[in-house]
Amino acid sequence: MKKFSLTMLAVGISLSSFASEAKGHPNLILTEPGVERMRDNLGEVPLFDKSLATVKQEVDAEIAMGIDTPIPKDFSGGYTHQRHKQNFFIAQKAGVLYQVLEDEKYAKYIRDMLFQYEAMYKDLPLHPQERSYSRGKLFWQCLNDSNWLVYMSQAYDAIYDYLSADERKTLEDNLFRPFADFISLENPQFFNRVHNHSTWGIAAVGMIGLVMNDEELIQRALYGIEDDGLEVGGKDNDGGTIKVEGQRKGFFANLEEPFSPDGYYTEGPYYQRYAMYPFLILALAMENNRPDLKVLQHKDNVLLKGINALLNLSDADGEFFPLNDAQKGMSYKKASLVTAVDLAYFYGEKDPRLLSVVEKQGEVLLQESGLEAAIDIRDGKAVPFVKSSVNLSDGPNGDQGGVGILRYGNEDLTLVFKYAAQGLSHGHYDKLSFSLYEKGEEVLQDYGLARFVNIGQKGGGNYLKENTTWAKTTIAHNTLSINGTKHFDGEYDVASQHHSELFTFNAEDDNVKVVSATEENAYPGTLMHRTMAVIKDENFEKPFVLDILRVDTDKKNQYDLPFYYMGQIIDKNFTHESPTTLSPFGEDNGYQHLFVEGKGNASEGNTKFQWLQHGKYYTLTMVTNAEDEVYLTRIGANDPDFNLRRDAAITLRRNDTQDTLFVSVVEPHGSYSPVSESSINSRSSIKNLEVVFNNDDYTGVRITDVKGDTQLFIIANRDNDSSAKHKVEIDGKSYRWVGPFFYM
Amino acid sequence: MKKFSLTMLAVGISLSSFASEAKGHPNLILTEPGVERMRDNLGEVPLFDKSLATVKQEVDAEIAMGIDTPIPKDFSGGYTHQRHKQNFFIAQKAGVLYQVLEDEKYAKYIRDMLFQYEAMYKDLPLHPQERSYSRGKLFWQCLNDSNWLVYMSQAYDAIYDYLSADERKTLEDNLFRPFADFISLENPQFFNRVHNHSTWGIAAVGMIGLVMNDEELIQRALYGIEDDGLEVGGKDNDGGTIKVEGQRKGFFANLEEPFSPDGYYTEGPYYQRYAMYPFLILALAMENNRPDLKVLQHKDNVLLKGINALLNLSDADGEFFPLNDAQKGMSYKKASLVTAVDLAYFYGEKDPRLLSVVEKQGEVLLQESGLEAAIDIRDGKAVPFVKSSVNLSDGPNGDQGGVGILRYGNEDLTLVFKYAAQGLSHGHYDKLSFSLYEKGEEVLQDYGLARFVNIGQKGGGNYLKENTTWAKTTIAHNTLSINGTKHFDGEYDVASQHHSELFTFNAEDDNVKVVSATEENAYPGTLMHRTMAVIKDENFEKPFVLDILRVDTDKKNQYDLPFYYMGQIIDKNFTHESPTTLSPFGEDNGYQHLFVEGKGNASEGNTKFQWLQHGKYYTLTMVTNAEDEVYLTRIGANDPDFNLRRDAAITLRRNDTQDTLFVSVVEPHGSYSPVSESSINSRSSIKNLEVVFNNDDYTGVRITDVKGDTQLFIIANRDNDSSAKHKVEIDGKSYRWVGPFFYM
Structure with missing residues (x-):
């Protein structure tokens, strides 16, 4: 009987789409030969046996309950x-x-x-x-x-x-x-x-x-x-558009549109993790029944690429970066990712790095793919999964912006830079925003969603209204807000028509990795160009982030650039007033949820701000002038149900200015232990951060460290051609290079 | 030469105090025979060799630097x-x-x-x-x-x-x-x-x-x-008195006065950890040189008892409870505790549980005691150190109050109840306060100190002024503040003359452990009597804390009872107003550092409040009437230098009341995982909490759970004699028992 089915399956692969009619059951996710193999290996494969025992215990308990x-x-x-x-x-x-x-x-x-x-x-x-x-x-x-x-x-x-x-x-x-x-x-x-x-x-x-x-x-x-029979333009209860003109539908459309060729899912990793399971499970069922349709291989293996993309969209602990609506803490340990990784291993190229992810998951899918992964782990084939820097394009054709991740070492510093499309109804209004991690710990956070998923006491476990009034807003993110408004004025239909453009991504040099992108539509008439570099210099204990945000606009504006740091303030070089009574930062667009805990004037030259989190020091150094304002804020205003976390930010405000430039360095350094009570390397290594050149063509930034050595970074603002030749004269000295940026 | 010294040492023990004159060096902490033993065992004892290698690497690096x-x-x-x-x-x-x-x-x-x-x-x-x-x-x-x-x-x-x-x-x-x-x-x-x-x-x-x-x-x-030549009454810069009338001095005085017979050090475990090292190291030096003086054995082995007390004053992770001035995170992994535990093992009764602490410390003292511990660990003699409930008396003679610790399971729930003396200059004004831990995580916190030890940027690493204006105040603790003032009006000299009195401590029954104490001097004319029980009932998933605080006073007062919960608010059964502008809770005595984020009226009967922290739910159920007020506060007002953490509390306020009773239950339950996104047992199991009897002699509390079962707890308010017989009639039914409390 089993042998017979096996033969039928083999025949099925070479037949028409009706081959499945003759097959026996199970034939959906389990297959008869797969089941046979699992039975044959019982007691022989530790991780598989453990997974089976866990499931058996759980199911037996439920059966006992009725x-x-x-x-x-x-x-x-x-x-x-x-x-x-x-x-x-x-x-x-x-x-x-x-x-x-x-x-x-x-x-x-x-x-x-x-x-x-x-x-x-x-x-x-x-x-x-x-x-x-x-x-x-x-x-x-x-x-x-x-x-x-x-x-x-x-x-x-x-x-x-x-x-x-x-x-x-x-x-x-x-x-x-x-x-x-x-x-x-x-x-x-x-x-x-x-x-x-x-x-x-x-x-x-x-x-x-x-x-x-x-x-x-x-x-x-x-x-x-x-x-x-649907009309174009209806909205669902999350505000997403139900039907757009010329909308495609069905499995293939859902596979083609939200997934970029790199496997990035436009809603972001939290929803990719959720959407992945039905995609994969149906594709697998199709593979088992209608292999001729090549569903699993559709769009150049985009589903398997998607798993790879998703794993790369996680921090050192395997937790997904909370881009767009996303609950923090969700990780590749989720059951659906167990399925995904086992399938990616089995149906992909048997990448042995995936086995180390399986080991961390601690369980396998009770299916042939899980068995195979468990056997290969038993046989010692696993190798560490060390994530590299990666640029993941967004959009069906990969031409609607993307997400760039710059990593130094084994997640010693991880920069997540978002220059993607809107991301459907779960997208946030945060063009050119970023978040920063050190070894899996948030240094500068992306807030994520405002929801307590499945906790009935909090709005039935559904999205809370603060998700719209706070989490999706621009000021809730580490990016530029202009005139106190949201990108695209928070209009979903407008935002959905646009995306940022990659300027350059280069992670070839371990000591300077760069991602740069532009955004022209978030604020009509305004070009924002943000370049972020992860740099490691020998005079610095740890790698740091250089952040250059240039604005080219048609009128004078007010700019707010927040940094959502995590931790306790240790030091700063500016004076501020702390009101005894706290008032909101503004009236709408998310500002109504921020209390102003302190307001001061920036320092002329460099404004410095230092904090301590999880025993590590961080210093933010910003190029500022004395007219700039600094706000110390905390989330929680107009939040009567305590739906928001009371997290802090420092925001640089520049008033009444047309074209402008924001240059900052986020510098991790040192350590503090409450056990040894010793404070090590607790000061910034930067003596001076300055703009040494800035016009429409080039922006140059010089970092002078406390030892007196300098680093120079120049971005070519117009020409991102990798073979273009550039020349800039600074302080009487000529600098020549090829490609979008220069670093020395 | 070595043999000679060994002989001399043996002789020395039986000689006069001048025996040491003839001894060679080293003879202070190291001894010649001890050194010989270390040399003989090199390469044979893993933990000792590892400790030696670490030290060698460190010292060699320093020598290389000059x-x-x-x-x-x-x-x-x-x-x-x-x-x-x-x-x-x-x-x-x-x-x-x-x-x-x-x-x-x-x-x-x-x-x-x-x-x-x-x-x-x-x-x-x-x-x-x-x-x-x-x-x-x-x-x-x-x-x-x-x-x-x-x-x-x-x-x-x-x-x-x-x-x-x-x-x-x-x-x-x-x-x-x-x-x-x-x-x-x-x-x-x-x-x-x-x-x-x-x-x-x-x-x-x-x-x-x-x-x-x-x-x-x-x-x-x-x-x-x-x-x-000192005058009586001078103060140091921490506010401690330098000389009191009849003050004793020197090593023996310092050993006798601050250590209780149980080994509790009156300043609290953070300072005990600090003071322990010089005590021990001098005692050891004396033991090696003047064993006839029996310094190490002084006061019935109080130094070795002190080490045991200190270990018991730590949570599941070995971190010390932050009583009085204390930096959180300090733990028995501190180097001085390595010394202490090794010595306690060697010079004490070779308690094999200490070896498991040594294992967690991961290093040993490079001295004979460390060698011995490392040898015995190598030989598999370590057994787990599971801490039990313990009552530690305070005061030179053990009659000045104390600290009671009730533990359920292996730190599944740990209640720390403080009814001690003032604790010298590092003492806080927090009579009858408590903190609560679940598996090493704070459920209800003690704030600890306001200081960033050794972080120069924060006030030179010294005590910050908020240590006085916030951390030491009564409202900063989980205890009762009356009329917005501090215990003893915050007067150190007055506070130092008094202490709370133990009423009863009983941890014999695993399902109901009780600590109870009274305080009559914190507010003159007012008796506060607090009884706390850790109870495990079969209808409850986890153990919970029953808290009964009775006040007997000579006039009408305003009462504030705060609970410094850690985490995010999930649910509550009362309505409140959340101001758009935040103002301080008061003007002084610590109230000036609290912002009021919400104010509401308590519910008639039970006021319930639920939060989520580290994936675990907690519900506070308080017996209240509709005139009671509830304040939701957050630390951080009048804190211009951001020296304080932005932590929250819920405070029950009762106005214009003379004698009164506060009854509450703190109930841990359930779990939430951001990976599985499943919320388990997220509701309180208490249907009703009520006072069924209350007079000068007895206070009875009944807990009715959601299954309809009841528990009854009665405390005898006057008579704490363990053999006294009691009888109370409640709802027509008689209850008879022997001893200070009844539970059924």
């Missing part, structure tokens, strides 16, 4: 939501256990649960919570209903042959088919978009279609609903 | 301070290396350094920084000069035999003797106190006296200066 399928009632944080969510997770796992361990109790558990759902679903009305633009039935939104079906399809596939034909017909007629139609035909505003929501809907419909061998559902998943 | 003895100039954070401090540390270590490795370069290094000091010291004026009440010469205060001599005595002892008699005479006449006289005879206000400063001075004088075999210095160290 099945509960309550009438849907609650938001994310509540019992009915959690129970139904737990049900589909456990059912999928029980399916794997049934296949691998061949113990019928798991099949019976799934069958009983499915029939409880079947009995309930026929007459189930819309979920009573009305907040969603596409309410589900089991959950408050179709998104979660789709999650259910993605997992339940796998459970169903696992026990397909265990069920009688009659049982299957009952489940398919009364539960699966109506369920699939509900989240697609009856909710086109959910299903027919290019959005992570739709991805789940598509995967759900496609996967149950594959199990049922229902060609209509499969086609619907791959290509969307032909005539959805 | 000796620098700069003219003294700076405060703690500055170069000259750090350099001289580094010099004595390195010299002491070089002495050990010379003895163990027998490499002359180490002896030469010490000799050269000592002669540089000798050349400088003769004409050295007072240190130019004038802040200290007892300015030093090498450092800004005699305290640091004394540190220098404690370490340099050891270095000198190590090379004593290497030097010629002429060299020794030069050093002793021009450096050591004048140095010892300066920090004692010339600074009696420093030397002749009972204070951790004096302890260092005493150890310094005693140790150099032992090396020089100078009986006058030894006697001065042990018994102080007979006629110091």
Whole structure:
């Protein structure tokens, strides 16, 4: 029987798209030969055995508790939501256990649960919570209903042959088919978009279609609903546009549009981690059933590239950079990333660095790919995953800006520079913003989202209003706000039409790595050009960041450039007033959420500001003039529900100025230990930071250190051609070089 | 030669106090037989070898850099301070290396350094920084000069035999003797106190006296200066009293007065950790030279008990509870604790639990005791150090209050309840205050000190003025403030005359552990009686704290009871107003440093407040009435130099009330993971908390949980006799029991 199936699978690969019809089950994520291999290796592969034991313990505990399928009632944080969510997770796992361990109790558990759902679903009305633009039935939104079906399809596939034909017909007629139609035909505003929501809907419909061998559902998943009857321009409850002119739909569209050729997902890594699973799981199911369609290999292997991109979008601890809406702490230890990394290893080029990520994850997918990874780890094939500097383009064709990551050493210093497209409805208004990490610890933070995911007490676990009024605003980010407004005035439709442009990215020289980009649309009539370099000089203990932000504009403006430092203020070289009564920094655009704890005048020449965090010192040195103002702020104003963290920033304000230039250095140095109580190298190594040249063509910055040595950095403002020759005269001395920047 | 000395030592024990005269060097901390044993074991004991290698690397690096003895100039954070401090540390270590490795370069290094000091010291004026009440010469205060001599005595002892008699005479006449006289005879206000400063001075004088075999210095160290000419009542620059009526002095006085019979040091563990080293090192030197005086065994082994007490005053990570002035993060990994634990092991009862502490420290003292610990660790003798609940009395005779620590499990929940004496000049005005830990993480914090020790940029690394205006105040602690004033009105002299009284301490039953104490002097005319219980009930996931604070007073007052929670607010059951502009909570007594972020009315019955920290939920349930007010505050007002952390509290205020009762439960529960995004057991298990009985004799509290089960706790308010019989009738039912409290 097993041998037979194996033969059929081999034949299937060379046949037409209908080859799958003749295949047995499981054939979705598990395959018969894969299951056979897992059985054969039981007890032989430590990480696989451990993962299996963990899952078995979890499922057995749930089986012992009995099945509960309550009438849907609650938001994310509540019992009915959690129970139904737990049900589909456990059912999928029980399916794997049934296949691998061949113990019928798991099949019976799934069958009983499915029939409880079947009995309930026929007459189930819309979920009573009305907040969603596409309410589900089991959950408050179709998104979660789709999650259910993605997992339940796998459970169903696992026990397909265990069920009688009659049982299957009952489940398919009364539960699966109506369920699939509900989240697609009856909710086109959910299903027919290019959005992570739709991805789940598509995967759900496609996967149950594959199990049922229902060609209509499969086609619907791959290509969307032909005539959805939707009007152009509607919005979902996160403010995202539901339908744009000429919108594409279905799996391929969702794969092509949000993923750049480099595998960057336009919403950012937090949502990529979420969207990745349905993409991968459907692609794998297609690979197992319709390899001729080459879904897994679509767009030059973009899905596997996406996994690589995602891993590179994490800090030293594997936590994803919180670009756009993103909950901090989410990491590649997430279960969906276990799937992703195992698949990337198995279906990719067997990159042994991925095995060290698998080791950190501490578990593998209970599927052939996970088995393979566990075997190779057992056999000592893992090598460390040391992330390098990387530039990831955004946009379907990779021409809509991107994210540049400059790394020094093994995450000794990691700069994340965002010059991407808007990123759909989860995008923030933060062109040319950056965040900075030292060994996985935030030095200058990106705030992330304003939401307590799945904590019911906090707004049902959903997005809080401060996500819009604070987290998405420009002033909430380490980038330039002009005249107290947001980029694109915070207008999503306008922002979605634009993206920043890469000027240069160069990480070839270990001692000077550069990323530079321009933005012309965030503030009409204004060009912002930001160049960031990670530099390591022998007179400096650690690498530092040089930040050059040039503004070319058509009128006088007020500029605010904040740095969201983390830690305790240690020193500064300017005087400030600290009000006894704290007032907000402004009235809107996020300023209403900032209290001003201090206001001072910048120093003529250099303004210096030092803080201490996690036993490490950091000094910000800014080129300033005495008319510049410095604000010390803290988040938390107009936040009656305490939804925001009370984090601090220092903001440089320049008033009534037209074209201008902001030059800063962020310099990590030294250490402090509360145990030894010794304070080491606690002062900045910079004696002077100055602009030595600045016109439309070139900007030159000189750093003089405390030993009297100098470094010179020049960016060619107009010409980013890598072969262009440049010459600049500074202080009577000529400097000649080739390419967009010079450093000496 | 070696054998001879060993014999002499054995003889010495049975001889008079002049036995040491005949002994060779080293004889201070190192001994000839001890050195011999270290040499014999080289390469055989991993932890010892590792410690030796680390020290050798450090010393060799310093020797390579050359000796620098700069003219003294700076405060703690500055170069000259750090350099001289580094010099004595390195010299002491070089002495050990010379003895163990027998490499002359180490002896030469010490000799050269000592002669540089000798050349400088003769004409050295007072240190130019004038802040200290007892300015030093090498450092800004005699305290640091004394540190220098404690370490340099050891270095000198190590090379004593290497030097010629002429060299020794030069050093002793021009450096050591004048140095010892300066920090004692010339600074009696420093030397002749009972204070951790004096302890260092005493150890310094005693140790150099032992090396020089100078009986006058030894006697001065042990018994102080007979006629110091000081007036009663002067103050040091920390506000501590220099001389009180009938003040005792010298080593024995310093050992007897601040240490309770349980080994608790009245200033608290942070200063105990600091003071311990000179106590121990001098006691060890005396043990090696004058065993007949039984200094190490003085006061029923109080020094060894002190080490045990200190270890018990640490959290799960070995960090000391920050009682009184204390920098957070200081832990038993501190070098002085390495000395202490090794000595406690060697000279104590060879408690194998101490070996697991040594393992965590990761290094041993390069002395026979460290060798022994390392050998026994190598031989697998270590057993885990699981701390239990413990009550540590304060006061020379153990009758001046104390500190009670209730622990559940292996630090699953740790309550630190302070009902001690004032604690000398580093004491805080926080009678009956507490802090709470879960597995080493702060749940409700004690603020600690307002100081950045050794960080020059922050007030020279010294105490900041906010230490007085904030950290020492009553409102800065988790205890009751009445009428917005401090305990004892913040008057040190008054506070120093009083202490709280233990009512009961009982940790026999794992499911209900109780500490209770009274305070009658903090607010004249007012009795405060606080009872805290750590309770584990089967309907509760985790243990919780029941807090009963009863006030019996002669007039109507305003009461403030704050809880300094750590984390993000998740939920509450009362409404509040959040001002758009933040103002201070009050004008003085610490209130001026608190911003009011929210003000509301308490709920009738129970006021509930929930927060999330480090992925764990906590709920505070308080018995309140609708007239009570709730304030949500944050530290940071009137703090222009950002010397304070922006931490939060919830404060219950009760106005215009005479006798009253505060009953609360602090309940840890559940978890949240940003990776799984699952929120588990995120709600309080308490349905109702109520006072069911309250009069002068008894206070009864009933907890009804969400399953409808109840717990009843009754404290006998007057009679704490463990054999007293009690009977109370509640809701028509009689409860009878024996002892101070009842729980069912």
